[in-house]
Amino acid sequence: MTAPANASLRGTRTRSGNAMGRTRTALLEAAAECVTARGARATTMGQLAVTGGVAKATLYNHFRTKDEVLAALVASRVAGLAQTCAELAGTHGLRAALEQASAGLAADTALRAVAVGEPALLLPLLAPDAGPGWDTARTAVHGVLEAAGAPAGPGAADVVLRWLAGQVLRPATAEQARVGAEVLAVGLVAAVETVETVEPPVEPPAVTVEPPVEPPAVAASSSGLGWPT
Numbered sequence: 001m002t003a004p005a006n007a008s009l010r011g012t013r014t015r016s017g018n019a020m021g022r023t024r025t026a027l028l029e030a031a032a033e034c035v036t037a038r039g040a041r042a043t044t045m046g047q048l049a050v051t052g053g054v055a056k057a058t059l060y061n062h063f064r065t066k067d068e069v070l071a072a073l074v075a076s077r078v079a080g081l082a083q084t085c086a087e088l089a090g091t092h093g094l095r096a097a098l099e100q101a102s103a104g105l106a107a108d109t110a111l112r113a114v115a116v117g118e119p120a121l122l123l124p125l126l127a128p129d130a131g132p133g134w135d136t137a138r139t140a141v142h143g144v145l146e147a148a149g150a151p152a153g154p155g156a157a158d159v160v161l162r163w164l165a166g167q168v169l170r171p172a173t174a175e176q177a178r179v180g181a182e183v184l185a186v187g188l189v190a191a192v193e194t195v196e197t198v199e200p201p202v203e204p205p206a207v208t209v210e211p212p213v214e215p216p217a218v219a220a221s222s223s224g225l226g227w228p229t
Contacts (some may be wrong), residue, residue: 024072031073032110040070040117070114070121072074076134077111082140089148094188097144098181101164106171115169126165128163137161145188156188 030052034043045066061205081104099193105111115122127134138154140166141161145152163184172180 020062021056023052023058027059027062027069028056028073031069032077033075035070035113035117036109040114040121041077042117044167045069067118069119070118071133074111074114074122075133077108078137078140081105081108082137082144086144086147089144089150093185094145094148094150095181095185097148098160098163098184099177101144102167102172102177103174104176105164105167106173112171119169122168126168134161137165148223150185150188151191159188161185210222 027048030048031043034047034051038047043066045059046056048066048069049056052059054195063072081101085097085101088100138157138161141157141164142152145156145160150156163180
């Protein structure tokens with residue numbers, strides 16, 4: 001029995017998409033290798049293609065410039081770190097996840113190479129609401145907070161994200177990471193508990209104002225003076 005033509009087409013597209021994804025992943029791994037060994041500024045598109053084992057034309061099918069490669073590299077490293085931290089948050093809590101996030105930023109040699117060689121590329125990722133980079137990072141932090149059972153609203157995610165963003169260009173020491181993670185974890189939980197325990201103000205009872213009682217009318221006398229006759 002012959003498979004329908006549209007089913008065959010879907011299969012071809014799926015295989016093509018998988019191949020594109022594998023090639024992109026390989027190129028990002030090659031980029032991490034290149035920038036770690038040579039530095040971000042000295043790395044060229046030709047070197048990226050050779051290290052990735054692809055023709056330059058294939059590289060340009062995925063990325064038009066080196067800046068695009070490096071931006072995608074940073075995004076992929078952040079996504080990988082976020083996944084690791086989310087898994088850790090679910091088993092060891094928020095403090096451990098935040099400490100790991102801070103340590104991961106400091107230990108990532110590829111990210112450090114980009115921060116040293118091309119720091120301007122990281123600025124769009126570090127400016128609140130400046131573009132998709134910040135939104136992607138916020139979503140990642142939101143996932144970590146949810147995995148830890150911590151408050152995961154936009155405000156909480158931004159507090160954590162600002163703390164981490166400051167460490168991209170200037171990584172924290174192990175002690176700074178430990179203390180910062182503990183302060184944030186305790187503070188976020190305490191903030192939620194405070195909101196939940198504050199009782200709404202009690203409204204005073206409504207006061208009913210009785211209308212004034214008018215005095216009885218006095219009948220006028222025939223003399224016109226109001227005196228009884």
